[in-house]
Amino acid sequence: MLLEESCMNDKEVLKIENLFVHFGTGSKKEAVNGVSLTVQKGKITALIGESGCGKTTVALAVMGLLGKQDEVKWSKLEICQNMIQNISFRKWQFIRGNKVSMIFQDPLDSLDPLFTVGNQIIEGIRSHQKVSKKQAYNLAVKQLKNLQFEDAERIMKCYPFELSGGMCQRVMIAIAILARPGLLIADEPTTALDVTVQAEILKQIYQMSRNYNMGVLFITHDLGVVAEIADNVYIMHNGKIIEDGNVEKIFNHPVQNYTKALLESIL
Amino acid sequence: MFQFIFKRIVQLIPILFIVSIITFSLSSFSAGDAARVLAEREYIRPNTKEIELVRVKYGLDKPLPVQYCNWLKKVFKGDFGNSYKNNKPVLGEMIYYFPNTVKLSLGAIIIVICISIPVGIISALKPNSIFDYVGRFFSFFSASVPSFWVGLILLYVLGAKLKFISVLGGRNQGILIPAFTMAFGMCGANIRLMKASITEVLNKGYMQAAKAKGISCIRLYCKHGLKNAILPILTKTGIMFSGFLCGASIIESIFSISGIGKYALDAVITKDVPVIQGYVMLMAVIVVVINLAVDILYSLIDPRIKVQ
Amino acid sequence: MTKKILKQKGFIIGLAIVIFFILIAVFAPYIAPNNPLEMNISCKLQKPSSQYWLGTDNLGRCIASRIIWGARSTLLYSMTVLTAIVIVSIPIGLISGYVGGRTDAVIMRVIDIIMAIPSFMLVLAVAGTLGASARNMIIAMSSVWWAGYARIIRGMAIEVKQKDFILALKSAGCSHVKIITKHIFKNIAEPIIVLATLELGSIILAIASFSFIGLGAQPPTPEWGIMISDSKDYIQSQPQLMIYPGIAIIITVIGFNMLGEGLKNAFGRKLYE
Numbered sequence: 150m151l152l153e154e155s156c157m158n159d160k161e162v163l164k165i166e167n168l169f170v171h172f173g174t175g176s177k178k179e180a181v182n183g184v185s186l187t188v189q190k191g192k193i194t195a196l197i198g199e200s201g202c203g204k205t206t207v208a209l210a211v212m213g214l215l216g217k218q219d220e221v222k223w224s225k226l227e228i229c230q231n232m233i234q235n236i237s238f239r240k241w242q243f244i245r246g247n248k249v250s251m252i253f254q255d256p257l258d259s260l261d262p263l264f265t266v267g268n269q270i271i272e273g274i275r276s277h278q279k280v281s282k283k284q285a286y287n288l289a290v291k292q293l294k295n296l297q298f299e300d301a302e303r304i305m306k307c308y309p310f311e312l313s314g315g316m317c318q319r320v321m322i323a324i325a326i327l328a329r330p331g332l333l334i335a336d337e338p339t340t341a342l343d344v345t346v347q348a349e350i351l352k353q354i355y356q357m358s359r360n361y362n363m364g365v366l367f368i369t370h371d372l373g374v375v376a377e378i379a380d381n382v383y384i385m386h387n388g389k390i391i392e393d394g395n396v397e398k399i400f401n402h403p404v405q406n407y408t409k410a411l412l413e414s415i416l
Numbered sequence: 417m418f419q420f421i422f423k424r425i426v427q428l429i430p431i432l433f434i435v436s437i438i439t440f441s442l443s444s445f446s447a448g449d450a451a452r453v454l455a456e457r458e459y460i461r462p463n464t465k466e467i468e469l470v471r472v473k474y475g476l477d478k479p480l481p482v483q484y485c486n487w488l489k490k491v492f493k494g495d496f497g498n499s500y501k502n503n504k505p506v507l508g509e510m511i512y513y514f515p516n517t518v519k520l521s522l523g524a525i526i527i528v529i530c531i532s533i534p535v536g537i538i539s540a541l542k543p544n545s546i547f548d549y550v551g552r553f554f555s556f557f558s559a560s561v562p563s564f565w566v567g568l569i570l571l572y573v574l575g576a577k578l579k580f581i582s583v584l585g586g587r588n589q590g591i592l593i594p595a596f597t598m599a600f601g602m603c604g605a606n607i608r609l610m611k612a613s614i615t616e617v618l619n620k621g622y623m624q625a626a627k628a629k630g631i632s633c634i635r636l637y638c639k640h641g642l643k644n645a646i647l648p649i650l651t652k653t654g655i656m657f658s659g660f661l662c663g664a665s666i667i668e669s670i671f672s673i674s675g676i677g678k679y680a681l682d683a684v685i686t687k688d689v690p691v692i693q694g695y696v697m698l699m700a701v702i703v704v705v706i707n708l709a710v711d712i713l714y715s716l717i718d719p720r721i722k723v724q
Numbered sequence: 725m726t727k728k729i730l731k732q733k734g735f736i737i738g739l740a741i742v743i744f745f746i747l748i749a750v751f752a753p754y755i756a757p758n759n760p761l762e763m764n765i766s767c768k769l770q771k772p773s774s775q776y777w778l779g780t781d782n783l784g785r786c787i788a789s790r791i792i793w794g795a796r797s798t799l800l801y802s803m804t805v806l807t808a809i810v811i812v813s814i815p816i817g818l819i820s821g822y823v824g825g826r827t828d829a830v831i832m833r834v835i836d837i838i839m840a841i842p843s844f845m846l847v848l849a850v851a852g853t854l855g856a857s858a859r860n861m862i863i864a865m866s867s868v869w870w871a872g873y874a875r876i877i878r879g880m881a882i883e884v885k886q887k888d889f890i891l892a893l894k895s896a897g898c899s900h901v902k903i904i905t906k907h908i909f910k911n912i913a914e915p916i917i918v919l920a921t922l923e924l925g926s927i928i929l930a931i932a933s934f935s936f937i938g939l940g941a942q943p944p945t946p947e948w949g950i951m952i953s954d955s956k957d958y959i960q961s962q963p964q965l966m967i968y969p970g971i972a973i974i975i976t977v978i979g980f981n982m983l984g985e986g987l988k989n990a991f992g993r994k995l996y997e
Contacts, residue, residue, distance in 0.1 A: 238633055245629065245630035251628045255621055262720060263643050273629040431836075431837050442853045556981065560978040562932050564949075572960075572966075665844070692852040692853065695848075699842070
């Protein structure tokens with residue numbers, strides 16, 4: 150039994166046990182109330198729920214991005230074999246971007262408007278790899294080309310406001326996966342984009358996950374998206390996980406009434 | 417870039433044109449007949465005929481638009497006429513007094529920046545801390561106290577009681593105390609602005625995303641944070657600087673500094689119209705130049721501006 | 725709403741100060757112990773007494789009476805300026821924001837030009853040519869100060885204009901005039917009141933400054949700025965001459981600022997600055 154668990158650990162890039170988050174804004178309700186979940190290497194795990202159910206809060210808690218006034222507790226949080234417990238800002242900055250990356254809902258808002266795209270990609274690379282500016286530039290261009298940017302050199306010189314939402318999101322993906330993290334957290338990465346661009350971004354996330362054997366925690370409220378790319382699914386409601394399993398199980402044999410209702414709503 | 421600057425300069429022309437019309441019309445609004453004032457300088461007690469002679473001599477008999485054109489031509493050559501009081505060229509006098517005002521205003525700006533930026537940053541990073549409360553109290557208080565009163569109190573405490581400075585003012589007074597008085601009222605507003613601006617930037621998505629990238633603390637706050645937060649401060653500093661230059665009269669008259677503000681104030685009391693015209697025109701040009709400088713700096717920092 | 729306002733200590737204190745100030749200004753003739761203009765050289769620079777509550781100034785005038793009458797001048801001047809600003813800026817801002825297009829562009833251009841002129845400079849120019857007086861100061865101040873206000877109101881009008889209910893009113897055949905005067909105005913009235921209250925503090929400060937350097941009200945008017953100016957020559961021996969009117973200014977301005985802040989917090993709406 151013990152042996153089996155350590156074998157499992159090798160495959161798990163994220164393991165959360167009993168995560169509680171309480172916002173320091175005076176509300177009595179727990180934003181996240183005892184969530185446990187795991188993400189496996191090379192697999193896409195979807196976290197589904199309606200807006201306000203606490204799914205983004207889970208992601209921010211994992212990334213250590215919640216505010217100081219918010220109360221965050223867990224019995225275990227492990228990212229790529231790194232136990233997270235009372236770690237310093239420096240250690241966090243080693244883990245963030247290196248072991249775990251995140252892409253956000255609004256790509257236009259995620260890039261600093263005052264710096265070129267190239268500057269921001271290179272900055273990310275040089276925070277985790279000891280490479281010269283030139284090498285970092287080449288790495289960045291290569292990664293952009295990988296993400297179907299034909300004219301990567303031109304994109305590097307652009308400012309975020311000169312790019313479309315879809316392009317910005319691809320840049321964000323490039324920044325997120327450059328250090329080849331074991332885990333990528335994607336927080337509604339397609340919600341703010343046009344429908345035509347959505348499919349493209351999803352395809353790229355899927356490919357990157359398979360190519361680099363990267364675990365993805367895919368947060369969404371869109372069941373259609375889940376059906377396309379997810380391997381495992383967690384359903385979240387009012388700060389709790391109410392049902393989990395692989396895609397076939399959830400879609401074909403849902404147990405909870407809430408899950409059934411969710412499924413019915415898209416049919 | 418050059419195209420942007422050129423465009424901005426072209427946009428300034430109508431502003432200066434309007435200011436020049438207002439300035440010119442000051443003389444015609446002015447109570448009393450300008451020809452009489454001028455004639456009184458040439459003749460001891462000018463009679464009607466002599467006044468008319470002067471009127472023709474200075475072109476004051478021509479229709480107003482013609483007078484305006486003549487006046488503008490002279491202004492372009494740097495000739496604002498001579499002061500009624502001592503008959504010296506206005507431009508020369510202004511050039512003599514102006515550096516003192518610039519020194520004073522620059523000193524005040526430096527004091528405002530040195531106080532408001534650190535206090536603003538700390539209150540933004542640690543809201544509801546003691547530091548934040550002190551900053552908030554100070555900014556509220558400084559917005560409610562007239563600066564001339566602060567100046568007088570400082571004169572009383574430091575001059576009359578502690579004898580650090582001379583109550584009568586004068587040449588070797590130093591500008592620290594006057595500059596501090598000038599800065600006092602603006603510090604509060606600037607602390608507030610700095611705090612608001614940094615708080616806003618800290619809550620932006622790109623700050624979160626940059627943190628998620630795993631960049632260092634210094635890079636996160638100094639590169640991304642400060643550069644974004646500095647934009648509104650820059651605009652405000654420009655406005656503040658023109659405000660200081662134009663509002664210097666009060667501080668200069670309290671501390672007896674011979675700057676351009678006091679020069680203009682004295683001209684107001686003696687109704688020295690050419691001096692007032694020269695002062696308004698010079699200040700308008702300076703304000704416009706400061707605004708232009710701020711715009712250019714802004715466009716250097718923010719790439720989005722040039723496109724608009 | 726009322727409950728929320730009354731919960732705030734700052735608002736209550738501010739309101740109390742403002743009411744006190746207004747009462748003093750209105751009933752100055754009945755409150756003041758002496759005639760504020762009456763000079764009595766034989767009892768100049770006296771200590772406080774039952775006849776002269778705060779003593780007398782360099783010309784033997786009652787300081788307390790001058791401060792009480794000064795509240796009246798301050799209230800009169802500041803309210804006149806504020807009324808002028810509001811009357812000019814509201815229609816201009818509303819029209820600029822609602823009509824948009826060319827009209828808006830022209831109005832905004834004019835506003836930009838006016839805002840480029842520091843108000844101090846204009847007051848100085850007007851005082852220098854038309855002569856220094858309270859009336860000229862009020863004219864000069866109002867003619868510059870409305871611009872910033874109009875710009876804020878325009879911003880609010882644009883914001884409200886884009887709301888769906890305005891579209892609904894339009895499609896229901898409501899006339900433009902009625903939409904502007906009734907529906908848009910109603911929606912921005914709250915922030916305008918808050919802004920006006922907050923603005924009064926700085927208007928009072930500006931009026932005192934102009935009078936202090938001789939560009940505004942003229943002596944012997946009982947006015948706080950003038951009183952401080954008169955006391956300049958006695959700074960070494962009689963500092964109380966400038967301290968009393970200074971405190972009067974500070975308390976009044978703090979009162980209006982606290983009231984404004986309290987209203988702002990209570991309305992809890994983002995002010996468009």
